[in-house]
Amino acid sequence: MSAPAGTGRAAFGPVSRAVIVVILGAAALLAVGPLLWLVSTSVKDRGDVFSVPPEIIPADPTLDNYAYVWNQADVQQYFANSLIVSAGTVLLNVSAAALLGFALGRFRFKGRRLLFLLGLGTMVVPFPAIMLPLFVATKEMGLTDNLLGIIVPTAALNLWLSVYILREAFGGLPDELEEAAVIDGCSPPRLLFRVMLPLVKAPLATSAILVFTLTWSDFLWPLVIMRDHTRFTISVGLQYFMSTLTSNWHHIAAIAVIASLPVVVIFLVLQRYFFSDVLAGSAKG
Amino acid sequence: MAQARRAEPAPVRAAGRAWREVRDTRWGWLLAVPAVGLIGGFVLYPALNTLLFSFTDFNGLTPASWVGTRQYQALVSDSVFHRTLLNSGVITVAVTVLLVCLPLPVAYWIHRGIPFRRFFRTVLYLPVVVPIIVSSVAWKWMLDDNGLLNHGLTALGLIDEPISWLSDPGWAIWSVIGVIVWRAFGIYLLIYLAGLATTPGELFEAASIDGAGHVRTFFSVVVPQLRGSIVLSSVIAFVAAMRTFDEIYVLTGGGPVNASKNTAYHIWETAFSYFKFGYGSAMAVVLLALVLGLVMLGLRLAGRRR
Amino acid sequence: MDPIQPTRRRLLTGGALALVAGLVSACGVFGGTGGGPDSAGGSGPVSLEFWTINLKEGYTPYIEGAIRRYEQDHPGVTVKWVDIPDFEQTQSKLLAAISGGATPDVVNMTPFILPKFAATNTIYPIDELAPDPAAVAAEYTPGLWDAGVIGGKAYAIPFYGSVSALIYNTELFREAGLDPDKPPADWDEVFAAAKRIHAETGVSGFVQTLDDFNDAGNPSDILAGQAGAPLLSPDGKTAAFATPEAVAHLEQYAAGVKDGWIERTSVNGGVMDGAKVLAQEKTAMVFLGPWILRWLEDNTEPETFEKFRVAAHPEGAGGAANGFLQQFAIPRASKNPKQALDFARYFSTTTLELAKQAPVLPALTATAKDPYFQSSPETKVLVEQEVKFYWPKHPAVAELFTALRTEFQAALLGRKTAKAALDDAAREWNRILSAGQ
The missing domain is CATH 1.10.3720.10 (MetI-like)
Known part of the structure; x- marks a missing residue:
């Protein structure tokens, strides 16, 4: 996939780019937050489903749940x-x-x-x-x-x-x-x-x-x-x-x-x- | 993507007029057969039954009696029903406005090229793919008094006290709206990106040569170019928002104190939980009449503007 | 038996809509079919369709094994098992099946929907199928059997039940200076303990959700079980719960939610939301069936799970713990209702096997006496507590509960006084009760 037709190389200045990336980063975090929680829960072996804040990266990931x-x-x-x-x-x-x-x-x-x-x-x-x-x-x-x-x-x-x-x-x-x-x-x-x-x-x-x-x-x-x-x-x-x-x-x-x-x-x-x-x-x- | 163009057939040249009329009518209806069959058999036909039920006291189980307009009369003074109509209106307007407007600038940014654009495009679409029933339950827990959202907002210093997103009557309906928007955002982003993909790049270059800033380019190029996509988004969002059911079913059950109960949910509850199919059907007929009235009004107003 | 046939005729006289009705009936939408009541028993191969709620995941070997044994003992009988994932959806599916004339022969119901099916005569009373209904009744724990008796006739065979108990966090009790070995025994003690826990630890004392499809925490238990107010007048025609005791009790709840010693999730959460708050250790007590322990074990860390303990449900003025029940009913449309009843009775004898996987209460008196139920605290609370079902056996029970829950929410949120909420709820109940149906 190439760049969209006619898009200038620098459509946005560096400051705008930074602001946009921050905004979209926040949106992306909101979008995937609950999904990350799901994925991380799916590779934990037991317990710790509801702790706040959740442990997103499990210490000891497992695929047992998928197999099950x-x-x-x-x-x-x-x-x-x-x-x-x-x-x-x-x-x-x-x-x-x-x-x-x-x-x-x-x-x-x-x-x-x-x-x-x-x-x-x-x-x-x-x-x-x-x-x-x-x-x-x-x-x-x-x-x-x-x-x-x-x-x-x-x-x-x-x-x-x-x-x-x-x-x-x-x-x-x-x-x-x-x-x-x-x-x-x-x-x-x-x-x-x-x-x-x-x-x-x-x-x-x-x-x-x-x-x-x-x-x-x-x-x-x-x-x-x-x-x-x-x-x-x-x-x-x-x-x-x-x-x-x-x-x-x-x-x-x-x-x-x-x-x-x-x-x-x-x-x-x-x-x-x-x-x-x-x-x-x-x-x- | 379809552009800002009414869906009228090509102007008929005088030469082929008679031939076209015959061709159009014959082929038009022939091509419509599968669609009309589907809609007729699986939507209109059941809907006619619903219309019939609305004049009976049908309970879903035993023979019904004809009760004339009794169900409709009861609706006049049913304050819960009125409340659900209001809630349906709030949900529909809020969801439609948010889903039509919010993805527009995002689509513009992604289209014009920002770092990580493919990443953002994909990630923002992800909520669409998770089964509603699962993501809604996950959100139910995020939104709890002790949930992650309150935890995050407190940690950021934005709030002092946890907000009861689901058990405060003022917030409950907005939580439902928020989850709907969260989930569907990616669909609308996709529609706009697809629309922008067919927009000639020269338009942006021309705007840039004219010295137009991003705000002006956005309103003078993007919005007019995407008019077809925006209308499409409005229709899809409106229809989906009217039908909202799953999110309410999982998140709030319509509460507290009916604060987040919309008419579709109330119809389900009345028919399948209270066994009052006659009454629920009357609600559906009234809802449908109201919506169709509004749609006709909207189309007429839109037609006049052109 | 064509349940909707008369409708069509009446509709056809409906004048303006005759055309539509003609269209509809011509296409056969109203044409339901069903078996006759006399086609019972008989020889030849018999096929039974058997619906359960929510037992597939985790219990398939048990169900399939029990079915296989029955089929072996009854040559010629085959049982087709369908499990519905969710209580609320059972109702939708069953209604659709009955309208479409495609009903099961044995269906898992709850006291929540049974009255409607009984009132519409779409399920068999047991006495039409069993030569000696009293003998059948005698096999079951009276409280559980009575839950299926409506208007003097039994409509259901009890399958398994549950009894509300107190599940609490010993660690939070200790932190608050309470003795974990002496959990609160009545509601005054519950409220006092909850206030103390909140004051000492900052978390709430207990959660009691107003959700209506589950075995605990529903408003009718708060009124009838805890405060001792009767739900209905003796003739069953008017609401009777707006007593001073009930008002005082509800005022406590409202104060608790306002001051934080009752978890706010109670207002609009379901049972599992309440359980989640307990799992997070953000509340100290919850009133649920002991089956919730299995769920806690699966979803919390082992060191957290160790803190939970089960005790008898605090004694309320109603005199017994709130119960919940799964029952079997035989739809009228069954082609082999006698065989279906036989199968339902057989299946209720298998609950010991189920109870060994999840702590549930068997319905048969003989099974409840099994030493297994003395083996652990969570099975003991099942068989040692007296059980009652604080639900009105009324066809409009769902609507009544929604009305009650809505008014309770208003009271707990401080939008109405407890008295106003109960008075309004009673008025709404009287309207629903007088509307017939």
Whole structure:
């Protein structure tokens, strides 16, 4: 990754730089403080969870807690379920949203405003209000016994987030692009897949990472809808470790770290779509 | 990233008008099928049931009776419900404003190049990745009277007495807001950085040649360039803040004395803890009507300005 | 048995919404299915779905072993075990399951939600399934059995319970000049000790959280167990707790929070927040079931853990220690309710094995007599204390408790006098109680 396009070598003077670094340093400390505590708790062998101030660097670090939780029955299964569920949800959500976002952004058709507003309305429906009927509907479709029971409703509940992002993205592409394609006799699917989709990679990545994050940490719906605990996701599964009778914080911390890693990886992988210079200027309006 | 441009289709040239209309309508709805199916089956359809429930005394377990508008009448004088609406408003406004504004200068700094920029970019995103349920419990302990935050503030000499972040009615809602902002900050930073990545560098050079300082560059280049991203952030933050549930569930349970209870949490409590689905559904309908009314108003005002 | 069917018909007469209702019913959202009550027993393979709360982590070998033994003794019966991680979520999951007609056969409940299911007739009374219910009842500790008796009928088989005890920090007692071998025995002594500890050491005397889903520290125990005020009038129709004794007792709490000898976390914390303050040695006493010792052992340094000791719960005017209970209920939708009851009764006989892993109180009288419970202080306090459940057996119990907790918070924060808070709480209770449901 190179420096952002057009950034002067010395955008900030030395004093400003120092001030900014101090401010961001404080922000970074606030951001990772609780996480450092988690990580350090996860490598301690016993005790000392709540002392103030905490001992951040343990004298005698150990990976036993990781071994313990990873080898607990079903934890690997939860982890795999979460990956499948999150990936499936992102795929379904972003595909459906890309099609509609393309239509809303490029085509002028009757009912599109109403459709868009109706969809926007669905975004503010508080989840507890529809949970019970949603359960019944999902069950009627026979989805309580497989991961689709999490994937499909979750993709639907967060659909408009992606639709919104992608409508803006497609709408923001230069008109000349479309005109040129139309003159070439390009059909709408061709226009979408060949011409426009490659130009909205950044918004696609934004939607994907948003939906992935939301799905990954969701715990109420996966718990309610799945009958069989071998189909629970990691956010549900880690609550087993947080139970009153057994909550050992070394184990909770270890499983929390395990549960966070995939999102870190996804972020590191996808971030090049956000920041790479290739994109600069391509999605311009 | 989408730029400051309304999502209207390309201007229709007279030549292709008729052809385009046919094409647009046919393809528009065809492309909408998967999305409409998902939303219809898994959101609108359950929501219609919720609308139905709101006119019944449904308890989640046994046959319900039609009670007309009784639930709505009861809401008129329910002071806890009113309080939760107010709290929802406070949380939504505060979270939206903070999450839309705070990451802007940070994105600008990181984009324009400061030492350790990649480090900061990654570290500030980290809170997003930890499961909410875990980070909220960690925060619950940080915010305790004997917790790390009070310890740190006392050590720095900023406070004399520990602050009861979670058990003081004045602070509780702000603690919830703080944890939400802490967690989601990275998402908005990311959106802005993505927006800036598509901003031509010449704009900054031009501003610099004009002798514009950072403050002026920020307001004359960054903010207008990021208008699309800012609108997007506002929408996402608004929606997420309205739905706030997990943080309240873990941190305060809505207390003390309902000081941090929002309507979404109250609906959950009413339906799933009190078994009053009819009443909870009526709350949801009222909340939804209020929000949609506000959104429409906002869109109309925004439309008029253009 | 289609619980929601009549709704649909009534809704269809609803005029303006008939169209919507038609749409909804046409798509079958209201269509629940359930087993009939007469399909009980019978031959052929039987499959039971069994829900527990929060026992998977750490107790899987116990549960699975017990299930395997049952299956071996009952050829043709298979048991599918589902463990729900969290008490509150059990309720959501169960409600969803019942609406969707996908209920378990044996479900772990608590006295907190049982009354609602009993009042709506969605679970079986035991007498419909057992030929001699009195004989079943006789096997269990009366206090634990009675917690499941609602309106004269038993609806639950007790599984395991817990009794509130005093867990305290001997080191802080010593520092305050108190004798660690003589922990406070009643509430006057608790308050006096707490004041002294705060004055001498600077930390708070005790924490008593107002959280409502756990076995200790809830407002009803403060009123009924500690101050001896009855929660409800004898006919169960009005609140009766706003007595002068209760007001005086709550005034002590308010003063304690204000002056610092009661931990402020009490106001809006949950049980585990209280336990955490004890673990940090920032408070000297907590009133919880002895199971918390296991948690303390896991999460504190060994030298800290050694300072904690368990004693009998201080005696209150209510005359018995506050208890908490896990029960089994049989949903109406079970296809094999008799087999389910048999399994539930069997499972309650296995609690000795559970108790050996975590100090919990078995429900069967015979098990409680096992010498194991005399083997350590934390098991002794379980079986030697008298237990009561200071919870109103009312379908709206959750709502009643929220109202009580909210008013308690106002009193502890000094926003209302103790009297005003209790009067307001009583008014709110009367409103909820008269609203029916």
